[in-house]
Amino acid sequence: MGETTRRRAPGMSPEERRAMIIASALPLVAEFGAAVTTKQVARAAGIGEGTIFRVFEDKDELLAECVTEAFRPDQVAREIESIPLDQPLADRLRTAADALAAHLERIGAVVGALQASGHPAGARSLRHKKDRSKPPRRPDGHGVRDAVAELFEPERDSLRLPSDKLAAMFLGFLHTRGRMGDSAGVEPADLVDLFLHGAFKEAA
Template sequence: MEKESKPRQRAPRQSVEERRAMVVQAAIPLLVEIGPSVTTLQIARAAGISEPTIFRAFADKNEVLAACLAEVTDPRHVVGELAAIDPSEPLRTRLIALIEVLRAQGERTAAVVNAVSLATQARPRESLSEEDRTRFAASRTASYERLHAAAVAVLEPDAAGLRTPVETAAGMVLAIVMALGRGGGWQAGAASVTTEGLADLILHGVLASPSQR
């Protein structure tokens, strides 16, 4: 007697928001690796879906790019990583962790922004809408303020031992890391900058101690 086969259970239907999030998470690494030439077919394969499924959530590739740009410029991920840094660790350890998180986020964001910019230049018809550009520009200040507050929290346990207010120190760290992230500053020249080296420079400056001069 043949066993009665059980009906195949269908995977739960995804909402449009869930589908969009899945596509964006698959697209961002491809934008970093491949650049603006990445296709919606490649994105679909990375997401484990069919290409037409993408267009049930996005109008076109341009809208996918806009969503990727919005995702990488949203500070919530990096703020969460900074909040996870153990405040009981020594200042140098926390500073290195702070720099590493900011550096990784900066490199990822720069790669996606560059890819989207190149795609815009290569295909003017697929350029981001003025509304998207305005929205991204308006969010920069708010994003920086959230990053700055998170950086302040990382340094706060040692605020009493700093030569400058902790808010100023956090702003300096952000400024230096962001500046290095532009134009490949981390790897410029023969002497690449390390997170440990930068942390020591911030903590101790470039002058030797009086006993070493």
């Protein structure tokens, strides 16, 4: 008689399950803030609600983990590292600026939704986290800065400053966009052009 016993797929480790639940919760937190329910998160993750409380102490810990995940720069660093260096420098920087803008908007959506719903998002909420968790890193961490610096390398002999200094200045320049407000209408591409060419029009 042939073998009929089905092998069970290996289960997730606790850390893998935590990561899966956080990924499912993030868009819900950005939409509903602290009003999101663990039932909604469980439904989005395709798990039972009780599973959440086997890997998180309570909903506050899950929300704090979502804040941490929103700040993580890993994904945006990988996106910037994948930009082809044979593109013109302006195109490389515009692609990087778009990726960074999307990352900052995600942070704003998550933290803003939590604060709007009365949750102490940010440092206060992160105090609830257990010691094993690391504090959030800002998107201008070393990984992102190194990835941006690499974008300047093909033109390094023509640059006025070293690539690492230009990367730090470029990231600081982009962060000013968030403080301008929507009414300013400044797009990431506008800041790239201003960074590379200054405020003056090119001579005819």
